[in-house]
Amino acid sequence: MEEFVKTVSALKDETRIKILKFLLKYNERCVCELEASFNMLQSRLSRHLKILKDAGFLKSKRKGKKVLYSIKEVKGFKKAALDEIEKLKIDLPTLKECSI
Template sequence: MSTIFFELSSSLLKALAHPTRLQILDILKDKDELCVCHIYEDLELEQSNVSQHLKILKDQGILSSRKDGLKVMYSVKSPEVFQILDISRKILIAQLEETQNQLRKEGN
Protein backbone atom coordinates (compact mmCIF):
# COMPACT_ATOMS: atom_id res chain seq x y z
CA MET A 1 0.00 0.00 0.00
CA SER A 2 1.07 3.55 -0.58
CA THR A 3 2.40 5.89 2.06
CA ILE A 4 -0.58 8.22 1.58
CA PHE A 5 -2.94 5.43 2.68
CA PHE A 6 -1.02 5.00 5.92
CA GLU A 7 -0.94 8.76 6.48
CA LEU A 8 -4.71 9.01 5.99
CA SER A 9 -5.27 6.00 8.26
CA SER A 10 -3.09 7.61 10.89
CA SER A 11 -5.10 10.85 10.70
CA LEU A 12 -8.34 8.94 11.14
CA LEU A 13 -7.03 7.02 14.14
CA LYS A 14 -5.60 10.21 15.67
CA ALA A 15 -9.08 11.73 15.48
CA LEU A 16 -10.34 8.81 17.56
CA ALA A 17 -7.42 8.89 19.98
CA HIS A 18 -8.86 11.15 22.65
CA PRO A 19 -11.14 10.21 25.57
CA THR A 20 -13.49 13.15 24.96
CA ARG A 21 -13.95 12.25 21.30
CA LEU A 22 -14.64 8.64 22.25
CA GLN A 23 -17.24 9.85 24.75
CA ILE A 24 -18.84 12.04 22.07
CA LEU A 25 -19.15 9.04 19.77
CA ASP A 26 -20.59 6.98 22.62
CA ILE A 27 -23.21 9.67 23.23
CA LEU A 28 -24.12 9.79 19.53
CA LYS A 29 -24.10 6.01 19.08
CA ASP A 30 -27.82 5.49 19.63
CA LYS A 31 -29.00 8.93 18.51
CA ASP A 32 -29.96 10.16 15.06
CA GLU A 33 -28.48 13.55 15.89
CA LEU A 34 -27.85 15.83 18.83
CA CYS A 35 -27.36 19.52 19.38
CA VAL A 36 -23.90 20.53 20.55
CA CYS A 37 -25.64 21.93 23.65
CA HIS A 38 -26.78 18.44 24.69
CA ILE A 39 -23.38 16.92 24.00
CA TYR A 40 -21.42 19.35 26.17
CA GLU A 41 -24.02 19.11 28.94
CA ASP A 42 -23.72 15.30 28.93
CA LEU A 43 -19.93 15.58 29.10
CA GLU A 44 -20.00 18.38 31.69
CA LEU A 45 -17.40 20.28 29.66
CA GLU A 46 -17.23 23.77 28.21
CA GLN A 47 -18.96 24.21 24.86
CA SER A 48 -15.79 25.60 23.27
CA ASN A 49 -13.85 22.49 24.31
CA VAL A 50 -16.50 20.12 22.96
CA SER A 51 -16.80 22.15 19.75
CA GLN A 52 -13.08 21.69 19.09
CA HIS A 53 -13.43 17.93 19.44
CA LEU A 54 -16.53 17.89 17.25
CA LYS A 55 -14.62 19.80 14.56
CA ILE A 56 -11.82 17.22 14.56
CA LEU A 57 -14.33 14.38 14.16
CA LYS A 58 -16.18 16.29 11.44
CA ASP A 59 -12.97 17.16 9.56
CA GLN A 60 -12.13 13.44 9.44
CA GLY A 61 -15.56 12.62 7.99
CA ILE A 62 -16.68 10.76 11.09
CA LEU A 63 -19.42 13.25 11.96
CA SER A 64 -21.63 15.54 9.93
CA SER A 65 -23.42 18.67 11.07
CA ARG A 66 -26.30 20.86 10.02
CA LYS A 67 -27.73 24.14 11.21
CA ASP A 68 -31.19 24.09 12.76
CA GLY A 69 -31.96 27.73 13.47
CA LEU A 70 -29.36 28.81 16.00
CA LYS A 71 -28.44 25.24 16.90
CA VAL A 72 -25.81 23.04 15.28
CA MET A 73 -26.90 19.44 15.11
CA TYR A 74 -24.32 16.62 14.89
CA SER A 75 -24.74 13.06 13.69
CA VAL A 76 -22.49 10.13 12.88
CA LYS A 77 -21.63 10.18 9.19
CA SER A 78 -19.62 6.95 9.19
CA PRO A 79 -21.28 4.38 11.45
CA GLU A 80 -18.44 1.99 10.58
CA VAL A 81 -16.46 3.88 13.20
CA PHE A 82 -18.37 1.89 15.81
CA GLN A 83 -16.86 -1.33 14.41
CA ILE A 84 -13.41 0.16 15.03
CA LEU A 85 -14.42 1.08 18.58
CA ASP A 86 -15.93 -2.35 19.23
CA ILE A 87 -12.75 -4.07 18.05
CA SER A 88 -10.57 -1.80 20.17
CA ARG A 89 -12.81 -2.52 23.17
CA LYS A 90 -12.41 -6.28 22.60
CA ILE A 91 -8.63 -5.92 22.35
CA LEU A 92 -8.54 -3.86 25.55
CA ILE A 93 -10.70 -6.37 27.44
CA ALA A 94 -8.47 -9.24 26.29
CA GLN A 95 -5.37 -7.34 27.42
CA LEU A 96 -6.90 -6.59 30.81
CA GLU A 97 -7.92 -10.21 31.27
CA GLU A 98 -4.41 -11.34 30.34
CA THR A 99 -2.90 -8.92 32.85
CA GLN A 100 -5.34 -10.08 35.51
CA ASN A 101 -4.44 -13.73 34.84
CA GLN A 102 -0.72 -12.92 35.05
CA LEU A 103 -1.23 -11.17 38.39
CA ARG A 104 -3.15 -14.17 39.72
CA LYS A 105 -0.37 -16.54 38.65
CA GLU A 106 2.25 -14.34 40.28
CA GLY A 107 0.16 -14.15 43.45
CA ASN A 108 0.03 -17.94 43.85
Protein backbone atom coordinates in the same frame (compact mmCIF):
# COMPACT_ATOMS: atom_id res chain seq x y z
CA MET B 1 -1.19 7.30 4.99
CA GLU B 2 -2.20 10.81 6.02
CA GLU B 3 -5.85 9.84 5.92
CA PHE B 4 -5.24 6.78 8.06
CA VAL B 5 -3.20 8.73 10.60
CA LYS B 6 -5.90 11.36 10.79
CA THR B 7 -8.53 8.70 11.38
CA VAL B 8 -6.50 7.06 14.09
CA SER B 9 -5.52 10.35 15.70
CA ALA B 10 -9.16 11.26 16.05
CA LEU B 11 -9.73 8.03 17.95
CA LYS B 12 -6.85 8.46 20.35
CA ASP B 13 -8.67 10.57 22.92
CA GLU B 14 -11.04 9.46 25.64
CA THR B 15 -13.25 12.49 25.27
CA ARG B 16 -13.74 11.85 21.58
CA ILE B 17 -14.37 8.16 22.12
CA LYS B 18 -17.11 9.07 24.57
CA ILE B 19 -18.60 11.58 22.17
CA LEU B 20 -18.75 8.95 19.47
CA LYS B 21 -20.31 6.41 21.80
CA PHE B 22 -22.77 9.02 22.99
CA LEU B 23 -23.85 9.89 19.47
CA LEU B 24 -24.06 6.23 18.54
CA LYS B 25 -26.55 5.89 21.36
CA TYR B 26 -28.42 9.17 21.16
CA ASN B 27 -28.25 9.90 17.44
CA GLU B 28 -28.40 13.48 16.28
CA ARG B 29 -27.58 16.05 18.97
CA CYS B 30 -26.73 19.72 19.09
CA VAL B 31 -23.60 21.07 20.70
CA CYS B 32 -25.45 22.50 23.67
CA GLU B 33 -26.94 19.10 24.48
CA LEU B 34 -23.49 17.58 24.41
CA GLU B 35 -22.21 20.47 26.48
CA ALA B 36 -24.93 19.96 29.07
CA SER B 37 -24.68 16.18 29.05
CA PHE B 38 -20.91 16.07 29.34
CA ASN B 39 -20.76 19.16 31.53
CA MET B 40 -17.89 20.33 29.42
CA LEU B 41 -16.70 23.70 28.19
CA GLN B 42 -18.27 24.57 24.87
CA SER B 43 -14.99 25.42 23.19
CA ARG B 44 -13.54 22.11 24.21
CA LEU B 45 -16.48 20.21 22.77
CA SER B 46 -16.50 22.21 19.60
CA ARG B 47 -12.86 21.47 19.06
CA HIS B 48 -13.33 17.73 19.52
CA LEU B 49 -16.37 17.72 17.26
CA LYS B 50 -14.36 19.39 14.55
CA ILE B 51 -11.60 16.80 14.82
CA LEU B 52 -14.12 13.97 14.60
CA LYS B 53 -15.85 15.59 11.67
CA ASP B 54 -12.61 16.25 9.81
CA ALA B 55 -11.66 12.64 10.37
CA GLY B 56 -14.91 11.55 8.75
CA PHE B 57 -16.70 10.13 11.77
CA LEU B 58 -19.32 12.83 12.15
CA LYS B 59 -21.51 14.94 9.97
CA SER B 60 -23.23 18.15 10.98
CA LYS B 61 -26.11 20.24 9.79
CA ARG B 62 -27.36 23.58 10.90
CA LYS B 63 -30.91 23.94 12.14
CA GLY B 64 -31.58 27.51 13.08
CA LYS B 65 -29.15 28.60 15.72
CA LYS B 66 -28.24 25.03 16.49
CA VAL B 67 -25.78 22.77 14.76
CA LEU B 68 -26.70 19.11 14.94
CA TYR B 69 -24.01 16.47 14.96
CA SER B 70 -24.47 12.81 14.21
CA ILE B 71 -22.51 9.73 13.27
CA LYS B 72 -21.69 9.48 9.61
CA GLU B 73 -22.21 6.22 7.78
CA VAL B 74 -18.78 4.72 7.28
CA LYS B 75 -17.29 1.40 6.30
CA GLY B 76 -14.10 -0.56 6.49
CA PHE B 77 -11.69 0.41 9.20
CA LYS B 78 -13.77 3.32 10.42
CA LYS B 79 -16.80 1.08 10.75
CA ALA B 80 -14.74 -1.42 12.70
CA ALA B 81 -13.65 1.37 15.00
CA LEU B 82 -17.21 2.50 15.66
CA ASP B 83 -18.27 -1.09 16.28
CA GLU B 84 -15.46 -1.45 18.78
CA ILE B 85 -16.38 1.79 20.51
CA GLU B 86 -20.00 0.71 20.68
CA LYS B 87 -18.88 -2.41 22.53
CA LEU B 88 -16.67 -0.59 25.04
CA LYS B 89 -17.86 -0.81 28.60
CA ILE B 90 -17.61 2.79 29.71
CA ASP B 91 -19.99 5.05 31.53
CA LEU B 92 -21.70 7.61 29.39
CA PRO B 93 -23.32 10.73 30.78
CA THR B 94 -27.10 10.73 30.62
CA LEU B 95 -28.64 12.80 27.89
CA LYS B 96 -29.59 16.31 28.94
CA GLU B 97 -31.89 17.41 26.18
CA CYS B 98 -32.14 20.95 24.96
CA SER B 99 -35.36 22.80 25.41
CA ILE B 100 -36.30 23.04 21.71
